[in-house]
Amino acid sequence: MSRFQVKKVAVLGAGVMGAQIAAHLxxxxVPVVLFDLPAKEGPKNGVVTKAVEGLKKLKPSPLGVADDAALVQQANYEEHMELLRECDLVIEAIAERMDWKLDLYKKIAPFVAPHAIVASNTSGLSITKLSDALPEAIKPRFCGIHFFNPPRYMYLVELIATPATQPKILDDLETFVTSVLGKGVVRAKDTPNFIANRVGIAGMLATMREVEKFGLTYDVVDDLTGKKLGRASSGTFRTADVVGLDTMAHVIKTLQDTLSAETDPFYGSFATPEVLKKLLELGNLGQKTKAGFYKKAGRDILRFELDSETYVPAGEKADEVYGRMLKKPAAERLKLLRNSTGPQGQFLWSILRNSFHYAAVHLATIAETARDVDFAMRWGFGMKQGPFELWQEAGWLQVAQWIQEDIDAGKALSKAPLPKWVFEGPVAKAGGVHTPEGSFNPTSGQFEPRRVLTVHARQLFPEAVLGSDAPKWQTAGRTVHEDDTVRLWTLDHDVLIASIKTKMHAISPELCEGLQLAVDTAEKDFAGLVIWSGDEMFSVGADLQVMLPAFMAVGVSAIEDAEGFMQQTMLKLRYAGVPVVSAIRGMALGGGCELAVYSHKRVAAMESYIGLVEVGVGLVPGAGGLTYIARRAAEMQAQSTHKDLLPFLTEGFTAAAMAKVGTSALESRKLGYLLDSDVIVPNKDELLYVAIAETRAMATTGWRAPLKRLFPVAGRSGKATIQGQLVNMRDGGFISQHDFRIASLIANVVTGGDVDTGTLVSEEYLMTLERQAFCELVQHPKTQERILGMLSTGKPVRN
Structure with missing residues (x-):
């Protein structure tokens, strides 16, 4: 069977979604052509040009590196239709107007390549009706593809087939979206707003109704419905502001226009809330207009008040008793909420009951299995658990009985009873919809396993739903050694994996012992070592909470010993006799960054944030970060014809002195923390697979550790040049006196201290300078103030 390859993609429509989809490509x-209408005045590509330029200004950035906007090929429908013939995938992303989309399909149809997949990025229009305008030859290659906004960051992509869509087309597209775009795919049925928006927006509308019923303020509701409830930290109303109130209103209108009381028993709760109508009337569309349910006034956050149509001070928090309730085990938590007498507790029970009720009633019409609903709500709405998972964890039949009692008592949003499968048959017998055999499909009445495609083999530990008993990386494979700080284990008896267990994967002396043991064990019994910790972050760096008490108890010698041991660990990794690969995801900061750069290779997820951030707590990198910067500068100079070392040093010095963090793996590569030879992996769940493959490839192709060698430094003249610039910044008020001191110490280390330009030094020599600078700053009152401030508030202190 031939393999479907996507060599080029066309995106039709340079609006918010189209331009950002192009950016992520x-x-x-992936080469991409971005189309839009020809401009009425000026250059014909003016509409697209404006959209591409706008990508550079958006926050959060849709581009890994802003300059890469230039890689988007610009086109218009009048002059460049022939370019469509070169594209293997065509994604239509114009405005949500059925007539506009159908008209565009008629125009592009003659130019679509005979093998190309055509997909509509719509948030809710009927995919089958959209296909009506396509020739019979294209219909089998047409489907829906629903990206969530912003496309770079949101993991969920829904794929929707029509009755004519060939199954292989969806399989090919899912493979591309999963591995190349790095997304989690859910296949939805062709119903209004598909799965995530259908359940999620209905839930937001229901929440707004319950807010009015219980008389709660928006800030209290957001406090209750954010992290405390296991949902996105922005809660309900802040999320609406971020999404855009006009976008939300459009999705609500789709529900209103395409559903009825006959097709959806919850239809009566789909009315546009009065507060949303008023905000739309005022033009307050949320974050994009800097005013919605909330707006910022200086440093103050205000919330909208419907009665007065004005903004009043926000910041009110929920009653602490409900925060404590929400920390209880699921069964106890829901029982406490249902039995609570306060409005906040009753509100929480009501919105959870509504979500369970709605999901159960509509499961058969919107999704193949309950798994699809739970994944859609996790990946599309930032929930820690989907509705079915929480329901099952809390006790399936007991919760079902509570829901039905509320329905019968008229407390629910709809009189529709729970489906029979909730109380009878395999679900009732299994105690829920998720089992090791699979998740419940109400159409077939069976538990069905997750669809298996070849690409899924690259996900060694993919996300799984509660109740599936999927293998967990914490216990998988064969454990070689485990203690409180690290687990050393293997899946294949060939590559050793070191997984950090400390809180936030902070680096302590005990962890360094574990990493040194990992190197010794790998050299003795394995072909290579992968450092991978399996969850949201690589490492936040050195453990300050351990460091400060040691300093207070023993003095600076304790700090010097700890830093020296960390440096020894980094050098042991660098000169290990087997390849060491760091598999990075999320934050790799400070010591975490040093751990990465002292590995022989890095495999990084696209959303990796790497940098030396010690300046933020008044310190300098102390475990070899500055030594790495100096060595890399010397290596880059050696590969060029430039005789001056300083230009190669400047970027690394600036990154460390300003605590720059790469806001993507791509930007981290520009900062020098990732090299061109390192691998960037779009899908976080493929990280371990790729890291093991890279390690094995290095081992089998004759890899050898680098030889220890001396390298030149910029010396006192290079330091003087940097120092002069720092003086100007200090005297100009751009940096404080303490910042000046820290930056001067960084300059001293990366230039080699008081030596001549070109002096050859060792890594150990520079690491000694690092330790001295680090220990000097630890004793400084202003640094201690910064450390204590960070530990107590989590925010940097500027002094």
Missing amino acids: VNVK
Whole structure:
């Protein structure tokens, strides 16, 4: 069977979604042509040009590196239709107007390549009706593809087939979206708003109704419905502001226009809330207009008040008793909420009951299995658990009985009873919809396993739903050694894996012992070592909470010993006799960054944030970070014809002195923390697979550790040049006196201290300078103030 390859993609429509989809394609190195209407005045590509330029200004950035906007090929429908013939995938992303989309399909149809997949990025229009305008030859290659906004960051993509869509087309597209775009795919049925928006927006509308019923303020509701409830930290109303109130209103209108009381028993709760109508009337569309349910006034956050149509001070928090309730085990938590007498507790029970009720009633019509609903709500709405998972964890039949009692008592949003499968048959017998055999499909009445495609083999530990008993990386494979700080284990008896267990994967002396043991064990019994910790972050760096008490108890000698041991650990990794690969995801900061750069290779997820951030707590990198910067500068100079070392040093010095963090793996590569030879992996769940493969490839192709060698430094003249610039910044008020001191110490280390330009030094020599600078700053009152401030508030202190 021939393999479907996507060599080029066309995106039709340079609006918010189209332009950002194009940006993400650039991020993952897929050539893309962005089309829109020809401009009425000026250059014909003016509409697209404006959209591409706008990508550079958006926050959060849709581009891994802003300059890569230039890689988006610009086109218009009048002059460049022939370019469509070169594209293997065509994604239509114009405005949500059925007539506009159908008209565009008629125009592009003659130019679509005979093998190309055509997909509509719509948030809710009927995919089958959209296909009506396509020739019979294209219909089998047409489907829906629903990206969530912003496309770079949101993991969920829904794929929707029509009755004519060939199954292989969806399989091919899911493979591309999963591995190349790095997304989690859910297949939805062709119903209004598909799965995530259908359940999620209905839930937001229901929440707004319950807010009015219980008389709660928006800030209290957001406090209750954010992290405390296991949902996105932005809660309900802040999320609406971020999404855009006009976008939300459009999705609500789709529900209103395409559903009825006959097709959806919850239809009566789909009315547009009065507060949303008023905000739309005022033009307050949320974050994009800097005013919605909330707005910022200076440093103050205000919330909208419907009665007065004005903004009043926000910041009110929920009653602490409900925060404590929400920390209880699921069964106890729901029982406490249902039995609570306060409005906040009753509100929480009501919105959870509504979500369970709605999901159960509509499961058969919107999704194949309950798994699809739970994944859609996790990946599309930032929930820690989907509705079915929480229901099952809390006790399936007991919760079902509570829901039905509320329905019968008229407390629910709809009189529709729970489906029979909730109380009878395999679900009732299994105690829920998720089992090791699979998740419940109400159409077939069976538990069905997750669809298996070849690409899924690259996900060694994919996300799984509660109740599936999927293998967990914490216990998988064969354990070689485990203690409180690290687990050393293997899946294949060939590559050793070191997984950090400390809180936030902070680096302590005990962890360094574990990493040194990992190197010794790998050299003795394995072909290589992968450092991978399996969850949201690589490492936040040195453990300050351990460091400060040691300093207070023993003095600076304790700090010097700890830093020296960390440096020894980094050098042991660098000169290990087997390849060491760091598999990075999320934050790799400070010591975490040093751990990465002292590995022989890095495999990084696209959303990796790497940098030396010690300046933020008044310190300098102390475990070899500055030594790495100096060595890399010397290596880059050696590969060029430039005789001056300083230009190669400047970027690394600036990154460390300003605590720059790469806001993507791509930007981290520009900062020098990732090299061109390192691998960037779009899908976080493929990280371990790729890291093991890279390690094995290095081992089998004759890899050898680098030889220890001396390298030149910029010396006192280079330091003087940097120092002069720092003086100007200090005297100009751009940096404080303490910042000046820290930056001067960084300059001293990366230039080699008081030596002549070109002096050859060792890594150990520079690491000694690092330790001295680090220990000097630890004793400084202003640094201690910064450390204590960070530990107590989590925010940097500027002094």
